[in-house]
Amino acid sequence: MLNFLLLPSKKKILKPLTAKVHQLIKEFLPPLSSLDNYDFTAIENNIKLRKTTGDLELIKSLLKKLQNADEGEKERLMLELKSELWKLPNQTHADCLNYKNEPKEIAQFNKMPNEEVIKTKEFSEIAKKMRILRTEHLGNFTGHKSYYLIDSLAEIEHALIRFATNYLKSKNFNIISVPDVLPSHIIEGCGMQTVGKRTQVYRLNSLEKCLSGTSEMALAGYFKDKILKEEDLPIKLASVSRCFRAETSGLQEEKGIYRVHQFTKVEMFSVCSKDQSDNILNLFKNIQIELFAKLGIHFKLLDMPPSELGAPAYRKYDIEAWLPGRKIWGEISSCSNCTDYQAKRLGIHYKRKDNTLEYVHTVNGTACAVPRLLIALLETHQNKEGSVQIPKELQIYLNKNEICKNLKVPELKLVKQIDWPNTS
Structure with a gap:
């Protein structure tokens, strides 16, 4: 089985997020050791190989917004993040x-x-x-x-x-x-x-x-x-x-x-x-x-x-x-x-x-x-x-x-649809 690992990136993308967001990402992305830094290259390559949808830039953007959002905004952003994570393809067998x-x-x-x-x-x-x-x-x-x-x-x-x-x-x-x-x-x-x-x-x-x-x-x-x-x-x-x-x-x-x-x-x-x-x-x-x-x-x-x-x-x-x-x-x-x-x-x-x-x-x-x-x-x-x-x-x-040949087939009569004038 092939695991797509998210490797540490030189550039810091995210600050620590809540446990709820952490759990959501763990469900839809490969195993992570930390939420502080990501390299999405492996996932992006998998999307291209499979010719499927998946907007990683939007996912990154939503994760950033979740860091400073208030409680009401977090709920909306979480739903949007989940919708985008759903669009990512499955992993691919190594063979x-x-x-x-x-x-x-x-x-x-x-x-x-x-x-x-x-x-x-x-x-x-x-x-x-x-x-x-x-x-x-x-x-x-x-x-x-x-x-x-x-x-x-x-x-x-x-x-x-x-x-x-x-x-x-x-x-x-x-x-x-x-x-x-x-x-x-x-x-x-x-x-x-x-x-x-x-x-x-x-x-x-x-x-x-x-x-x-x-x-x-x-x-x-x-x-x-x-x-x-x-x-x-x-x-x-x-x-x-x-x-x-x-x-x-x-x-x-x-x-x-x-x-x-x-x-x-x-x-x-x-x-x-x-x-x-x-x-x-x-x-x-x-x-x-x-x-x-x-x-x-x-x-x-x-x-x-x-x-x-x-x-x-x-x-x-x-x-x-x-x-x-x-x-x-x-x-x-x-x-x-x-x-x-x-x-x-x-x-x-x-x-x-x-x-x-x-x-x-x-x-x-x-x-x-x-x-x-x-x-x-x-x-x-x-x-x-x-x-x-x-x-x-x-x-x-x-x-x-x-x-063999069917000798008795019911006749199919075609009826043309007529648009009758409205007399009401």
Whole structure:
């Protein structure tokens, strides 16, 4: 583990501060021996490496103001200081520092599909020919990047969910159903901004409520302000939820349902002790490999560089599947060790056997993100005659071994919205 130490500076920046301020800084900055002098270089370098936000000059300014502020002003400054400290990224695993801006490929799994045997088609072409997908002419009533999964494609969605959740239950995960609407402070406590031009979060009008981008946020919020027992850790949870993302992409390789505003996902989440999080991350990574290997798709495991970690992750693994119809690698999953980053912001502790309190560590991972897995499955398992072979692991949930053209599809009539004159 890499510790970013704050080294003494030649120039004195701060005078001694109150114990309350000292405690606040200790929670969000690396261990300090003294509050008298700081060198913020290591933290600044970490911000640049990870390409995240963090205004160290403002933090220094607020610390200076706190020295001479009266009691009423101190409360306001403390809130502002805490808000700025929240924006700082997590520390970074030492191994990741060697990757610069490129991920390290760890391994590849399953054989590359033999694209010479058949003329490989892209997912949308396969699905539309079978009449099991609708993505066009939906803007009038469902908006941009909407989609309908029809008949066999909808059945495969449910089969994937059951396949993933049953597998997680066999690994002693507890299944939990979570809300899709969350307070903004829970989402921000998990490390995602809810305001600003580049936010991925749907905010509900002027309310302090947002649509959840992943069940990880609700699962972390479930433990907010709790003190757990060390002997009860790790806790492993799995959840099926709809995920809402405000951003989409105009890139050709991300067309169709590759990047959409909402989708179904099976998520893994754990709260654990600081000594357990590395092992839990490896467990999640291995579960993902086992799940995707059973589906017969060709994929690779990547250890991600600092620039791809976002703010919360200490270390993150991505899994990319080969999409033969598009002839590109596409991300289908990731898992992250967030150490105590989220726990500090949500107040989640555990009591050790000696009765001392520690912040828990949180780990998350995607077991099944439906749209991209559908793309990988249909493009990988398409046959010469136009049908698609269903992997054996999913056949038990579908009672069939392949999908063909859907001959009966309900007609979708588009209705133009009319603005009637106000006669009142």
